[in-house]
Amino acid sequence: MLCSLLFYVHIRQGSGSDRIVPISGESFKFGLAQNLRDSISCIAMTKLALAISGRNFKEAAEQIEKVIAAGAEIIELRLDYLEQLDKELAEKLTIYTRGCANGAAPLIATCRDKRQGGAIDHPESLRVEALVAAVDAGAEFIDCEYTNFNASANCRESITSALARNSQALLILSEHNFQGSFENLNQIYERLVQASATVIPKIVYTANHINDCFEAFDLLNKIEGRATIFCMGDHGLISRILAKKLGSFVTFAAVDEDTATAPGQLTLGELKRGYRYERLNADTKLFGVIGEPVAHSMSPKIHNACFADIDFDCLYLPLLVAGGKEQFDLFIDNVLNRPWLDFAGFSVTIPHKRNAIDFVREKGGYIDPLTERIGAANTVLIDKKGGLSAYNTDYTGAMEAIEQGLDIGRSDFKGMPVAVVGAGGVARAIVAGLADTAADVKIYNRTVEKARTLAEEFGCEYASLNDLTKMNAELVINCTSIGMSPEIDKSPVPSQCLGEGMAVFDTVYNPAETLLLEQAKQAGAKTINGVSMFINQAAEQFRLFTGQEPDRELMRKIVADTLKG
Numbered sequence: 001m002l003c004s005l006l007f008y009v010h011i012r013q014g015s016g017s018d019r020i021v022p023i024s025g026e027s028f029k030f031g032l033a034q035n036l037r038d039s040i041s042c043i044a045m046t047k048l049a050l051a052i053s054g055r056n057f058k059e060a061a062e063q064i065e066k067v068i069a070a071g072a073e074i075i076e077l078r079l080d081y082l083e084q085l086d087k088e089l090a091e092k093l094t095i096y097t098r099g100c101a102n103g104a105a106p107l108i109a110t111c112r113d114k115r116q117g118g119a120i121d122h123p124e125s126l127r128v129e130a131l132v133a134a135v136d137a138g139a140e141f142i143d144c145e146y147t148n149f150n151a152s153a154n155c156r157e158s159i160t161s162a163l164a165r166n167s168q169a170l171l172i173l174s175e176h177n178f179q180g181s182f183e184n185l186n187q188i189y190e191r192l193v194q195a196s197a198t199v200i201p202k203i204v205y206t207a208n209h210i211n212d213c214f215e216a217f218d219l220l221n222k223i224e225g226r227a228t229i230f231c232m233g234d235h236g237l238i239s240r241i242l243a244k245k246l247g248s249f250v251t252f253a254a255v256d257e258d259t260a261t262a263p264g265q266l267t268l269g270e271l272k273r274g275y276r277y278e279r280l281n282a283d284t285k286l287f288g289v290i291g292e293p294v295a296h297s298m299s300p301k302i303h304n305a306c307f308a309d310i311d312f313d314c315l316y317l318p319l320l321v322a323g324g325k326e327q328f329d330l331f332i333d334n335v336l337n338r339p340w341l342d343f344a345g346f347s348v349t350i351p352h353k354r355n356a357i358d359f360v361r362e363k364g365g366y367i368d369p370l371t372e373r374i375g376a377a378n379t380v381l382i383d384k385k386g387g388l389s390a391y392n393t394d395y396t397g398a399m400e401a402i403e404q405g406l407d408i409g410r411s412d413f414k415g416m417p418v419a420v421v422g423a424g425g426v427a428r429a430i431v432a433g434l435a436d437t438a439a440d441v442k443i444y445n446r447t448v449e450k451a452r453t454l455a456e457e458f459g460c461e462y463a464s465l466n467d468l469t470k471m472n473a474e475l476v477i478n479c480t481s482i483g484m485s486p487e488i489d490k491s492p493v494p495s496q497c498l499g500e501g502m503a504v505f506d507t508v509y510n511p512a513e514t515l516l517l518e519q520a521k522q523a524g525a526k527t528i529n530g531v532s533m534f535i536n537q538a539a540e541q542f543r544l545f546t547g548q549e550p551d552r553e554l555m556r557k558i559v560a561d562t563l564k565g
């Protein structure tokens with residue numbers, strides 16, 4: 001009777017969408033259906049795997065203890081790193097790992113072929129022997145390259161019979177491409193799934209651009225069973241983090257930089273403290289900073305700390321979007337076409353601030369009037385229907401920093417002689433702000449033509465950097481990158497031009513105390529550093545992202561700690 005019935009179970013998928021899974025009565029009779037078990041394990045959290053890359057028993061044993069203490073949810077024992085590998089050593093280390101983990105973290109034994117990222121070129125027969133020894137010694141998973149499993153009868157038969165002896169062990173079949181994307185990712189996935197009834201596919205490839213990650217996201221979002229899919233390299237970084245949001249079976253991290261086993265692997269600390277890994281789930285809203293480069297950006301640290309502070313289910317990512325407008329547009333289109341990724345907003349930095357405003361304009365989105373005047377956006381929001389809006393918080397950030405630093409109000413700028421040094425993106429936002437207050441602005445720039453264009457747009461004067469010696473300003477603002485780390489012994493303004501009664505604002509915030517500010521202080525001028533502008537513009541972005549005021553002191557502390565190193 002039971003056999004003729006179908007039960008339907010409601011399942012929340014990794015992507016956040018719901019799915020109804022049919023289960024036959026027969027399945028209920030004999031326990032959970034395989035598809036339900038797969039679905040449950042898929043949603044039952046991505047496992048954080050820490051890899052062991054010791055070259056001998058002692059090194060590996062030390063690492064095993066370290067990763068267990070660090071909270072590994074799965075341990076990957078990379079047997080291919082062992083210099084004196086034989087089946088006894090594989091067996092000994094498997095038993096040692098299982099003993100130390102005491103059931104808390106299952107073990108994946110891997111003996112990677114050098115052609116697919118292995119450390120040492122062990123012969124195939126030895127690699128298979130080592131994997132078989134690990135299964136016989138109780139490893140919960142073994143990871144074998146599909147190519148070898150498929151092509152070598154010895155590999156396939158030895159592993160299949162070992163798995164038959166230990167029915168608790170499962171096979172991960174993997175495909176790696178260290179050069180770039182696979183031609184047909186779906187086809188590879190199907191090939192892996194069909195290779196064996198209970199296989200867990202693992203597909204890893206190098207992203208040469210952040211846009212290469214979306215194919216991996218689509219596959220993870222589409223499939224129903226367990227699979228590990230992510231991208232390697234700097235451009236694939238977000239796929240390692242988002243693996244958990246999208247329900248990948250495993251994502252990998254290293255205990256420290258010295259033990260990383262693949263390009264772009266994050267450390268456990270970066271993943272947990274930097275990217276809110278423990279909080280991350282299928283519904284987490286995403287934000288990030290789009291730029292090139294972005295690795296140095298402090299924005300992920302401060303925004304993630306403030307999300308945690310107000311207990312919002314949000315994550316802020318570094319989004320390395322290399323290239324120009326075409327690549328930028330493609331990235332945002334990729335995001336907009338996948339609402340299940342839950343991206344809700346971006347900070348935008350060099351070189352994409354103009355691309356950002358152009359994109360929002362082309363899509364018919366809202367552009368804040370001052371942002372339109374500035375001609376560049378550093379903040380883009382995506383509403384629930386995919387509608388876009390663009391803002392520039394550099395303007396508010398800078399104006400507030402000056403007002404706070406000099407203890408003045410907006411009306412006090414009227415008629416004030418101001419020297420703006422630089423004519424790039426930040427200068428544009430500040431000149432727009434100053435023009436609004438009717439300050440008397442003169443722009444000095446290395447490329448005089450750029451100073452002229454900006455000056456004409458906002459009704460100011462302009463000159464070359466050489467003319468700074470003749471300047472007559474109450475307020476000097478550095479909007480160039482001169483003096484920024486590592487070139488900290490440079491200043492854009494000759495020290496003899498600085499004096500008492502003057503105020504100097506340097507937008508450079510790394511270091512906080514630039515040579516320009518040091519010399520200005522020595523000359524008796526008031527000084528304002530770039531940290532306050534950085535905090536103000538980030539706080540305004542945070543308010544746009546969440547509708548909440550961030551704790552500015554928390555932001556300030558993080559910036560100060562990061563600058564101290």
Ligand code: NAP
Pocket residue numbers: 350394397421422423424425426427445446447450479480481482484507508509530531533534535537
């Ligand atoms: P940008 O658009 O690339 O403009 C750079 C400016 O610096 C241009 O005027 C450029 O002159 C000048 N410059 C660069 N190297 C120079 C050199 N060796 N000699 C003379 N002039 C030089 O960059 P941006 O977005 O305006 O950013 C500029 C700086 O602002 C950044 O480096 C950063 O330190 C600071 N910033 C601060 C914040 C904050 O929140 N505190 C936020 C963003 C940026 P040319 O026109 O001749 O190339």
